[in-house]
Amino acid sequence: MAVIEITDLTHPGVAMFATLTEAQLRSRLEPDKGIFIAESPKVIRVAIDAGYEPVALMCEHKHITGDAADIIARCGDMPIYTGEREVLANLTGYKLTRGVLCAMRRPQPKQIGDICSGAKRIAVIDGVVDTTNIGAIFRSAAALGIDAILLTPTSCDPLNRRAVRVSMGSVFLVPWTWIEAPLSSLHGIGFKTVAMALSDNSVSIEDPELMAEPRLAIILGTEGDGLADKTIASADYVARIPMAHGVDSLNVAAASAVAFWQLCNI
Numbered sequence: 001m002a003v004i005e006i007t008d009l010t011h012p013g014v015a016m017f018a019t020l021t022e023a024q025l026r027s028r029l030e031p032d033k034g035i036f037i038a039e040s041p042k043v044i045r046v047a048i049d050a051g052y053e054p055v056a057l058m059c060e061h062k063h064i065t066g067d068a069a070d071i072i073a074r075c076g077d078m079p080i081y082t083g084e085r086e087v088l089a090n091l092t093g094y095k096l097t098r099g100v101l102c103a104m105r106r107p108q109p110k111q112i113g114d115i116c117s118g119a120k121r122i123a124v125i126d127g128v129v130d131t132t133n134i135g136a137i138f139r140s141a142a143a144l145g146i147d148a149i150l151l152t153p154t155s156c157d158p159l160n161r162r163a164v165r166v167s168m169g170s171v172f173l174v175p176w177t178w179i180e181a182p183l184s185s186l187h188g189i190g191f192k193t194v195a196m197a198l199s200d201n202s203v204s205i206e207d208p209e210l211m212a213e214p215r216l217a218i219i220l221g222t223e224g225d226g227l228a229d230k231t232i233a234s235a236d237y238v239a240r241i242p243m244a245h246g247v248d249s250l251n252v253a254a255a256s257a258v259a260f261w262q263l264c265n266i
Helices: 022-027 041-049 069-074 085-092 112-116 131-144 161-167 183-189 229-234 252-263
Strands: 002-005 035-039 054-060 079-083 100-105 121-125 148-151 176-178 192-196 216-220 237-240
Touching (some): 041 054, 041 069, 041 100, 054 085, 112 148, 112 176, 112 183, 121 131, 131 161, 131 252, 183 192, 183 216, 192 252
Parallel strands (some): 054 079, 121 148, 121 216, 148 176, 192 216, 192 237
Antiparallel strands (some): 035 100
């Protein structure tokens, strides 16, 4: 292994951890050499187990033979940038989560047909931009039985550093890709669609006909405005979550967990 002591930002290779923006990491040399950053040994292990390729590691001295030792053993000759905790915090602008960061190769986008083949329940994230919400939706999806996730281009990148962290690595467990075609195109691969929205014609997520659908795409909308009228109009169902005390809606991440639990419980 190549252990490299870091003392300042000028060292070659450090920029990916310290100064490049999420957009630069994602698109600088994309698609072949795009990078994302995973934090904490647990999350990094999940990514490696899922087949993601590590490029470089940054960690405190103590973790080389401690929490990161098994990761290093699995990753061959990649560079390992190291330094004292205070030095690394100054370089990155924050204290490292569990003392370890890993730069990983961004994979080629998957095909919708490939990840949805054989799926019974998929989620469609339409225009959700908050990284915390994206991470939380993925974590609920992994835990509650969603088979695949599709995201519209206006949604946040699931491999954003904070989204990965909030998901606790669940972004590596659920197959996902981008969808640019109208959501009604999902009918062509055998899915009925349900828009999660408040409307006059909405049914409860407990509706027996809805729950009995053999293949269902659950569409979740933006944090503020929800789903567009045309998306709601084109859906096979519009569904709401029954609520009490006059509350009319939940945060999209919380709503996703409730919907996934109910509609995957078949």
